[in-house]
Amino acid sequence: MRCLHCRNKIGFLRRLAVDRQFCSDDHRRKARHVYSARLTRDLDSEDAFEDAWLVTSAPRKKSGGVGPASGILLVVAATVLVLFLPGGEDRPSAPPSYLPQVGKLGDSLSRAVPGSRSVSLREDFRMDLRNWQSEINLLKDGWTKSAGAVNIGSLRLWKPTLALTDYNMQFETEIERKAVNWAFRASNHENYYATKIQLNRSENGNPGRAEIIRYVMQNGKQLNKVELPIPVLMRADTAYEIRVRVKGDRFTTMVNGRLVDSWTDARFKRGGVGFFSESGEAATLRWVSVSDRESFLNRFLSFSFLIAPADLQPGLW
DSSP states (O other): OBOTTTOOBOOHHHHHHTOSSOSSHHHHHHHHHHSOHHHHHHSSSHHHIIIIIIHHHSOOOSSSOOOHHHHHHHHHHHHHHHHHSSSSOOOOOOOTTOBOOOSOHHHHHHHHSSSSOOOEEEEOOSSOOTTEEESSOGGGSOOEEETTEEEOOSOEEEGGGTTOOSEEEEEEEEEEESEEEEEEEEEETTEEEEEEEEEOOOGGGOOEEEEEEEEEEETTEEEEEEEEEEEEEEOTTOEEEEEEEEETTEEEEEETTEEEEEEEOOSOOOOEEEEEOOTTOEEEEEEEEEESOOOHHHHHHSSTTTOOGGGSSTTOO
16 A cells, blocks of 8 residues: 555555555645645545545556555455465364364354354264263163264253353254154253154155144243144155254244244243153254354345245145
8 A cells, every 4th residue: 555645655554553545644744735725625524535535536656556446356355365265274173073064154254253253063973972961871861873863862962052042053853753852042951942843643654734842841840831833744754954043032943944933931041952852752863053153144044034924834823
């Protein structure tokens, strides 16, 4: 960046903290005398003088300069190179059985913004289940691994998530028999919010209506149980992607990108996620991810400001 009066380079510290247009206070004063006094009077303020006129009207060298449009292109190109070229980024190491999400545009932009580091966890069940906490003997709680997935038994909580407050939870599941259950804002095995998606019997193997059941588990007691039909046809042995948004006192659930439930409760402020099966139920879990930030694209495409419950297949509610 060069001085608008003498065309010499402006020092880095001055450019950063003091003045991006003149290399010295003396040259700034001289510039005001050199250029049109009448134009100066017509401008509303000193800031307008500096920003609206001197930046665009000062004499330029015939070669070697960079115009405003070229400057914008250079900034964009530099940003892309910094965000997406390999190397140069220190990534935190992850424990063996859960992995940080990497490689997405939203994550790269989030890392470029100053502030606290975001949390982004992903479990694909390729390794052991040491980060999943059970209150009973691990060999007897019904959790087993098979073909890149896990069969869900009694309640296990994902330990890396237990201190979180607001987050987005996503997972892929197959309901083998009757229902799949999950917990969120869980501080322990007796205090959490619980949700179940339960299949109703369908004829000839066709997809049938399902329902969502949610309740509060407080001090080991089930409270405020609610059962509602959902506007999504579902069948057993079919993979479904479920997304849960936990923000403040509002909790929103989507199945394959469609809104199925939104409700509020203010009892639990903090806690992680978990999964469980009840008597007569069986479900598998392929992967689960939890992030405390949501990309702009996900916010734009999801939840209630795009799809209202009344617009989802009337007659199924």
